[in-house]
Amino acid sequence: xxxxxxxxFQMAYSLFFHMMFAALGVGMPLLMxxxxxxxxxxxxxxxxxxxxTWAKATGLLFAIGAVSGTALSFELGLLWPSFMxxxxxxxxxxxxxxxxxxxxxxxxxxxxxxxxxxxxxRGHWLTGVGIAFSGAMSSVLVxxxxxxxxxxxxxxxxxxxxxxxxxxxxxFFGNSTWPLMAIHSTIATLAAVGFAVxxxxxxxxxxxxxxxxxxxxxxxxxxVGTIAAITMPxxxxxxxxxxxxxxxxxxxxxxxxxxTRKGAPLLVGGVPNVETGEISYGIEIPYAxxxxxxxxxxxxxxxxxxxxxDQWANVPLVHYSFQIMVGAGVVMMLVGLYYAWLxxxxxxxxxxxxxxxxxxxxxxxxGYLALQTGWIVSEVGRQPWIVWEVMTTAxxxxxxxxxxxSVIGFTTLYTLLAVVLVFLLRRLRHVx
Amino acid sequence: xxTWLGLDPILAVGAVIxxxxxxxxxxxxxxxxxxxxxxxxxxxxxxxxxxxxAKAMGPVWExxxxxxxxxxxxxxxxxxxxxxxxxxxxxxxxxxxxVGIVLRGAAFVFRANAETTSPSxxxxxxxxxxxxxxxxxxxxxxxxxxxxxxxxxxxAGVVTINAAQTWFSPVTIGIGLxxxxxxxxxxxxxxxxxxxxxxxxxxxxxxxxxxxVMFALAAILLPLIPxxxxxxxxxxxxxLSAPPMVLGVLLAIVSxxxxxxxxxxxARFAAVAQVLVILGGWAFGHWPYIIYPDVTAYNxxxxxxxxxxxxxxxxxxxxxxxxxxxxxxxxxxxxxxxAETK
Ligand code: HDD
Ligand code: HEM
Ligand code: HEM
Numbered sequence: 001x002x003x004x005x006x007x008x009f010q011m012a013y014s015l016f017f018h019m020m021f022a023a024l025g026v027g028m029p030l031l032m033x034x035x036x037x038x039x040x041x042x043x044x045x046x047x048x049x050x051x052x053t054w055a056k057a058t059g060l061l062f063a064i065g066a067v068s069g070t071a072l073s074f075e076l077g078l079l080w081p082s083f084m085x086x087x088x089x090x091x092x093x094x095x096x097x098x099x100x101x102x103x104x105x106x107x108x109x110x111x112x113x114x115x116x117x118x119x120x121x122r123g124h125w126l127t128g129v130g131i132a133f134s135g136a137m138s139s140v141l142v143x144x145x146x147x148x149x150x151x152x153x154x155x156x157x158x159x160x161x162x163x164x165x166x167x168x169x170x171x172f173f174g175n176s177t178w179p180l181m182a183i184h185s186t187i188a189t190l191a192a193v194g195f196a197v198x199x200x201x202x203x204x205x206x207x208x209x210x211x212x213x214x215x216x217x218x219x220x221x222x223x224v225g226t227i228a229a230i231t232m233p234x235x236x237x238x239x240x241x242x243x244x245x246x247x248x249x250x251x252x253x254x255x256x257x258x259x260t261r262k263g264a265p266l267l268v269g270g271v272p273n274v275e276t277g278e279i280s281y282g283i284e285i286p287y288a289x290x291x292x293x294x295x296x297x298x299x300x301x302x303x304x305x306x307x308x309x310d311q312w313a314n315v316p317l318v319h320y321s322f323q324i325m326v327g328a329g330v331v332m333m334l335v336g337l338y339y340a341w342l343x344x345x346x347x348x349x350x351x352x353x354x355x356x357x358x359x360x361x362x363x364x365x366x367g368y369l370a371l372q373t374g375w376i377v378s379e380v381g382r383q384p385w386i387v388w389e390v391m392t393t394a395x396x397x398x399x400x401x402x403x404x405x406s407v408i409g410f411t412t413l414y415t416l417l418a419v420v421l422v423f424l425l426r427r428l429r430h431v432x
Numbered sequence: 433x434x435t436w437l438g439l440d441p442i443l444a445v446g447a448v449i450x451x452x453x454x455x456x457x458x459x460x461x462x463x464x465x466x467x468x469x470x471x472x473x474x475x476x477x478x479x480x481x482x483x484x485x486a487k488a489m490g491p492v493w494e495x496x497x498x499x500x501x502x503x504x505x506x507x508x509x510x511x512x513x514x515x516x517x518x519x520x521x522x523x524x525x526x527x528x529x530x531v532g533i534v535l536r537g538a539a540f541v542f543r544a545n546a547e548t549t550s551p552s553x554x555x556x557x558x559x560x561x562x563x564x565x566x567x568x569x570x571x572x573x574x575x576x577x578x579x580x581x582x583x584x585x586x587x588a589g590v591v592t593i594n595a596a597q598t599w600f601s602p603v604t605i606g607i608g609l610x611x612x613x614x615x616x617x618x619x620x621x622x623x624x625x626x627x628x629x630x631x632x633x634x635x636x637x638x639x640x641x642x643x644x645v646m647f648a649l650a651a652i653l654l655p656l657i658p659x660x661x662x663x664x665x666x667x668x669x670x671x672l673s674a675p676p677m678v679l680g681v682l683l684a685i686v687s688x689x690x691x692x693x694x695x696x697x698x699a700r701f702a703a704v705a706q707v708l709v710i711l712g713g714w715a716f717g718h719w720p721y722i723i724y725p726d727v728t729a730y731n732x733x734x735x736x737x738x739x740x741x742x743x744x745x746x747x748x749x750x751x752x753x754x755x756x757x758x759x760x761x762x763x764x765x766x767x768x769x770x771a772e773t774k
Binding site: 059060062063064066067068069070071073074075076077078081082084085086087088089090092093095096097099100102103104106107108109110111113114115118119130162163164165166167168398399400402406409413417420424427 | 490491492494495497498500501502504505506508509510512513515516517518519520523524526527529530531533534535536537538540541542544545589734735736737738741742745749752753756757759760763764
């Protein structure tokens with residue numbers, strides 16, 4: 001493996017690993033806060049037990065998220081030193097603000113996890129709100145760094161006239177990629193966590209454990225999961241429109257559109273052949289792509305033919321990943337709607353319906369699947385650029401020898417940690 | 433150069449980094465030290481020690497640890513070329529630090545769910561302890577290495593390392609060991625404040641041990657500095673640095689004596705002050721270098737806007753952070769923190 005491939009692999013593996021926990025770091029606090037808030041209102045003990053149980057799991061998961069995030073901050077430099085030299089001062093401001101969010105999140109987490117007996121009930125609940133809020137802010141702020149890599153606003157100024165760059169404009173207010181990325185990816189974490197947690201309870205119900213606490217657990221998780229899942233196609237559609245404007249080459253790879261066309265059709269499924277530029281086994285929906293990209297059925301959509309061949313991303317991977325995200329998103333939305341309908345019309349079925357439990361169990365990994373495949377679209381679709389059309393990934397990689405060792409080391413370490421975690425979480429029981 | 437509120441902005445950023453390093457040393461350092469005592473726990477109250485350490489660290493360690501992220505972020509935001517050179521020079525060292533940080537945090541929370549008699553408790557205890565010992569050693573070595581002059585950065589940014597002068601230099605290794613001893617000392621002194629009865633006596637003994645090791649290491653290290661790290665020595669030998677050095681020694685003596693006389697509140701105060709003075713002294717000696725002799729804060733600083741951004745947002749960030757930190761420490765580190773909990 002070349003240094004470049006090794007570094008890409010290590011970065012990707014670390015980010016996937018971090019993302020698993022980061023999503024929980026955004027989603028779990030919200031679930032805890034809802035459960036504890038319901039306890040404060042209704043004084044039903046099951047809600048308190050739920051909040052405490054979730055807090056126990058979160059304590060474990062959050063620590064892994066925090067240390068893997070710390071590892072990432074080092075890895076940015078260790079793996080991509082020239083990128084950080086070039087872009088450090090551009091993306092640093094977002095990381096600085098994010099640092100405050102991390103700090104608050106860690107502080108409130110300490111207060112929340114260890115403060116059950118030391119704070120007033122309301123005060124304790126408020127520290128939970130603090131975690132949920134700063135967790136969401138972490139996500140919103142860190143995506144600004146990624147948004148700048150996708151859409152490097154102000155890069156000419158950065159290179160030619162650095163004394164006049166405007167960080168607020170580059171990263172946030174002048175960067176049209178950021179707001180949608182922030183919203184779509186932050187809500188994605190909630191959808192992923194809501195469905196994953198609901199799946200755990202559905203599974204237990206299938207095994208016959210149908211009690212009050214599991215019913216409340218499932219209800220809270222699905223409330224969050226459903227609301228989040230319904231908004232995903234909306235924000236995703238807006239993201240696609242921004243993408244078509246800011247990164248047409250990535251958009252073309254994602255849709256496997258080899259030829260520039262007016263009134264372009266939307267491809268559903270399909271196996272793209274990069275050599276011949278042909279698609280097999282796909283279904284085409286006439287004019288839909290033009291509409292999705294630009295809001296006009298006859299508009300022209302740029303294809304890969306306008307992108308130099310050596311600047312194509314990995315078209316099949318990006319295309320399949322996009323299809324998986326969208327497919328998962330549509331299924332999740334339907335499942336959410338079915339659940340909401342059932343809960344509205346026949347609330348007794350929430351505990352009883354085996355069909356519902358099977359559906360929830362089977363769809364529980366979909367949120368995470370969409371989360372990770374979505375990031376593949378974003379990140380692999382950005383290739384060969386580390387900073388879109390400015391700096392290539394190959395030119396940013398570290399010259400240090402020994403990358404293979406670190407790749408093997410980190411892969412093993414993270415895999416072992418994941419195994420232990422699964423083992424520990426399986427032993428977790430509801431707190432009395 | 434532009435100014436910020438009439439100050440030299442680069443100097444202001446340097447001060448911010450120094451404050452973050454100091455906070456990390458007295459807070460994060462003590463967490464590492466706690467892990468070291470966890471590893472070295474012996475005697476009949478061994479598991480009680482471990483539980484006391486876990487209880488002391490539990491609520492605060494994640495917050496204490498964010499300081500290092502902060503340092504890193506400021507470094508790459510304001511001094512990108514220096515960050516690049518550090519990342520290349522410390523490619524191996526930082527990877528080991530990362531393994532240490534990851535394993536330490538993971539083992540700490542994994543262990544919290546185990547029974548003290550189970551084999552998994554023993555396994556996680558060993559991993560947690562070993563990582564807590566090695567990580568501060570490596571971080572201390574990094575501090576020694578950037579002042580030692582063995583890392584050279586050409587004007588084109590090519591990094592070359594003289595291994596003998598960097599990794600195997602007695603000064604680098606000595607600073608690593610001293611960092612370990614300081615962490616252990618801080619933790620033991622903090623724990624005397626947090627515990628009562630026999631446990632308190634145990635940690636008093638451990639403070640005295642760690643203090644003696646610290647004095648011994650400092651005594652061995654001092655004569656090595658003129659040859660191992662001439663640039664630091666130049667500064668230490670100047671008359672201006674005499675008062676802080678004397679102060680540092682005095683504080684070390686005061687804190688050790690207070691431990692001996694069981695005046696733990698004063699001991700904690702003096703121990704913290706001592707670390708601040710020692711590290712502050714190193715920082716003043718090192719400034720304006722980031723990597724001696726080629727990379728300085730001034731020749732690697734980015735253009736003014738990112739610096740301004742950092743400094744302008746700082747007061748707002750601190751306005752959120754300081755009350756939150758205050759609350760955290762008040763709730764968990766007030767009077768008799770371990771006396772009343774169940
Ligand atoms: C639960 C997760 C989830 C779900 C259900 C969806 N997405 Fe998504 N999507 C993400 C999770 C995600 C993500 C992982 O969070 C990404 C990666 C980068 C980002 O900002 O969000 C993403 C990126 C992303 C992008 C690329 C943005 C870029 O590269 O800049 C587009 C165009 C869409 N999404 C579109 C959609 C559509 C049309 C969906 C319809 C159902 C959809 N997403 C569902
Ligand atoms: C979209 C992507 C990301 C999201 C949503 C995200 C979110 C989060 C969240 C919520 C946490 C809190 C800890 C936890 O919940 O487990 C966290 C921790 C952390 N993340 Fe990420 N993160 C992302 C990407 C990154 C990247 C790319 C980096 C660095 C290069 C990074 C650096 C960190 C650090 C340093 C921490 C530790 C903070 C602490 O000690 O509390 N994150 N992240
Ligand atoms: C929000 C903060 C993020 C930042 C700053 C960031 C930064 C980077 C960097 C510097 C690289 C290496 C250079 C390159 O390959 O172009 C990279 C690659 C990659 N990232 Fe991200 N990333 C972020 C979020 C994520 C998340 C959350 C995921 C997945 C869960 C992810 C998945 C990947 C993958 C798969 C690659 C490898 C792409 C390839 O080389 O083909 N990224 N990212």
